Amino acid sequence: MSLQIYDTKIGKKIPFTPLRDNHVRIYACGITAYDFCHLGHARSALVFDMIVSYLRHSGYKVTFVRNFTDIDDKIINRAQKQNTTCAELSQRFIDEFYIDMKALKITPPDYEPRATEHIPEIIDIIEKLMTKGIAYQADGDVYFEVEKFPQYGSLSGRNLDDLKAGARISINKIKKNPMDFALWKASKPGEPKWDSPWGEGRPGWHIECSAMSRKYLGDSFDIHGGGEDLVFPHHENELAQSEGASGKPFANHWIHHAFVTIRDEKMSKSLHNFLTIREVLKRHQPEALRMMVFATHYRHPLDFSESGLRDAQTSVNRLYNCMAACAALTDGTESSKAVATRAEIDKLRSLPDRFQEAMDNDFNTAQGLGCLFDAVKSINRISQALPAPPAQADINLLRRGGADVTKLAQIMGLLSQEPQAYLAGYQEKHLTAVGMDKAELNKLLEERIAARQNKEWGRADEIRDLLLAKNIELKDSQDGTAWYVAGDRGQ
RNA sequence: GGCGGCGUAGCCAAGUGGCUAAGGCAGAGGUCUGCAAAACCUUUAUUCAGCGGUUCGACUCCGCUCGCCGCCUCCA
Structure with missing residues (x-):
């Protein structure tokens, strides 16, 4: 075709x-x-x-x-x-x-x-x-x-x-x-x-x-x-x-x-x-605008709304989160068992063809994006299921899939930045917006880590709620505490 | 008045004469967790504005009705 x-x-x-x-x-x-x-x-x-x-x-x-x-x-x-x-x-x-x-x-x-x-x-x-x-x-x-x-x-x-x-x-x-x-x-x-x-x-x-x-x-x-x-x-x-x-x-x-x-x-x-x-663009990122524009076919009216643009931003973040996970992948071993299913392998391998088919149909970017998110879903599922030393076959599949998603998204000007840099930039912008500087945040995070080590749950929760009020959500893991920008709904 | 487009789940939005009607957002459940949350997973339309017709079969083709919009004046 x-x-x-x-x-x-x-x-x-x-x-x-x-x-x-x-x-x-x-x-x-x-x-x-x-x-x-x-x-x-x-x-x-x-x-x-x-x-x-x-x-x-x-x-x-x-x-x-x-x-x-x-x-x-x-x-x-x-x-x-x-x-x-x-x-x-x-x-x-x-x-x-x-x-x-x-x-x-x-x-x-x-x-x-x-x-x-x-x-x-x-x-x-x-x-x-x-x-x-x-x-x-x-x-x-x-x-x-x-x-x-x-x-x-x-x-x-x-x-x-x-x-x-x-x-x-x-x-x-x-x-x-x-x-x-x-x-x-x-x-x-x-x-x-x-x-x-x-x-x-x-x-x-x-x-x-x-x-x-x-x-x-x-x-x-x-x-x-x-x-x-x-x-x-x-x-x-x-x-x-x-x-x-x-x-x-x-x-x-x-x-x-x-x-x-x-x-x-x-x-x-x-x-x-x-x-x-x-x-x-004072309130929104250019890629969010691109996402909103390309999620509708070019010959159909595009009804603008702030909430639509926020939804688009969330879906841009989904793309970047997935790519950041791909970038963080470490090499696997030949001896581990691969977790990707046949269907997932097919889905990822056929991505460029399916994307092309969509775009060849009168530049159907909405459908093309659908293909991209389909691939993202498979990549996420596989990444999540990876055993301790992952199988090299899975790693290769994920890296290849991630590279394809990036390349195709860039046709629409999406995923134009390094995932880590993008996510860091997104967070920093938010900190500025809520009027908090990084040192202050880090101090609170350290205090909370100490509190948690001492099992002072009351103080730990207090800090968490304090940050949540500024739309900063925390995630505790073995490696420490990471923070994310909460959904901006209701602003 | 003339010409044209649109009406698909809570919202946005693809799609096809017959294989499970993409995908995103929101919601619900789950993995995880001291409790949480982000991320992640699962799930969400027996139905495609309504009524007729064509067809073995239509959401998809045709007609009508209702609703919304655009061009005919400058406009991306």
Whole structure:
């Protein structure tokens, strides 16, 4: 079974084959830089990070482009409101975007082009459309003429009659058809402007992506994607412009991910129900966010909640605990009896295949994670049952299983840290949060060990309860007393 | 109004025309322990919104009903 990807244009899953050899070319729509990024942007970045990573894992060479739209109406309005320039405003939020991406540990794309740095390429496409008679000039604007592109609506499954019927489009007398959209806009006083054959002006909203994808990936490339809300009109218009100009097929596959919702409503700026990435990362670890995002299939809505994110954190810890146990494994002997059952051996050996099968099915990360946790369960069961000198066969199986789990989880950016370091970091962060320093904790732990040796159970329990009040739980063992962060429920 | 999606255990969430309906979280029981707890193990849907239909057989395909959501305007 090979990779199957759901294609928005066709509305079903189809086998994926790169257009050119083993080389996959992907373009994803990035942000319009005028504000901080919210969780929806995080999902978008995370989903494409995973897709690129999985394609590379599968042996493809990948060229990944994610653009910045740094000139448009929203930027102009916001800049005017803040009494600054568009260039300053967009640069500021591109910088902020990079801070968020770094915090989320997103692998940078191969190219991150900006609209304002591709004005000649934009003008070039518009000129082609003008030459072919698919675009027309009206006052200082240039419009794409939808009637001249018969396939208009093919991506989003609409036709011009439906669109006209729904028409919430503002009346614009200079357009031939209300659905015609601007390729180039004449500049108003005080707005950024560039020279063009049609006078001074600036690009329309969709044309930058047509120009930049063409420059870095060619007229035809493999995958184009973004959030569901971009299907219409953004991607529909891009498709029309690009194919209209080149006469060749544009993107071979269209991938769109669903929204992040809050209480089942779309998270969006206009509804004022969004959480910024940095807000969430103040309270939660990036891997917990990744776990939550990838536990839902990318085409299904992801309903955000604090409790959901805490659940995700707990399951991330489960992964790390298992890996820490694997790392602590000591060599065994040939003479001991192996404890792994046939079923467990099969489960662990088949993990990479089962994971691949899940991911090949339209990047089903939720199912892939299920495979990973399945393996974790087997690893834990075997580790727990290991006799005093364990059998070398079991140790080999566990180490191999642990290595597979780590490698596969890393495709989603999970298990990106050394287990011991991660767990120690998790504990330290908690200590800080509850306002206790390590020396103080150690002092109490030592006192309790002494009390227990003297069988002063009252004092020992008192210390335990005292720490429990700070969500620190103790575990006594022959080696001493270890402590853990208790479940954060109810916070 | 047009187009599209979703409804699976307490919560989150995969999945399939017929083999035990993944996995995570929470809950319950257990191993361990001076008592505990973390970790770990076991366990948790005779049932997949409701009603019809197709089929030897449907949760999975079709139709209808109810509920929720999205796009058609800027939006990841």
